[in-house]
Amino acid sequence: MLEKEYFPQQIEKERLEIWEKTNPHKTYDNNDKPKYYALSMFPYPSGKLHMGHVRNYTITDVIARFKKAQGFNVLHPMGWDSFGLPAENAAIQHGANPAKWTDENIAYMKMQLKKLGLSVDWDREVTTCKEDYYKWTQWLFIQLFRKGLAYKKQAAVNWCEHCATVLANEQVIDGKCWRCDHEVTKKNLWQWFLKIKD
């Protein structure tokens, strides 16, 4: 008999254990169905998921499931955008190893994403700070550099002295750093540019 109430603590725990064993969202290459690639932007492993992550990955999950129901061979992978200053700053702040901090955050957030029940093929997981991934970023950069499409020049950037980092325009709120609220200044720095119009 069906229970009147839904008990997520019990039902979802059982379901997760089954999914761990059966791997129902694995994507196979040798499949005659038309292909569909459902990719969300990878989360930065900052520590814990927030509701913005839940919204973001639920949207892609709905699309992936819809396309699967329509008969597509759907590839819905997940990865970690794991290079960056937050890891360096956290390491300085806590006197910790940035690799350890990053790996621990990935493990925690992966567990959280799994609890959401997303139809992700975890066998395709990538981590951008690992060599098996960044060797391709480096390869791509070398191709651009050899063709003269990657070049260096000085340019003024938004700079937060407290975070010792460059900020994107979106990260400057009312002239202040979005992370630490310190005053943002302009600083001339040597930077890499890509001639995307060529």
Ligand SMILES: [Zn+2]
């Ligand atoms: Zn700052």
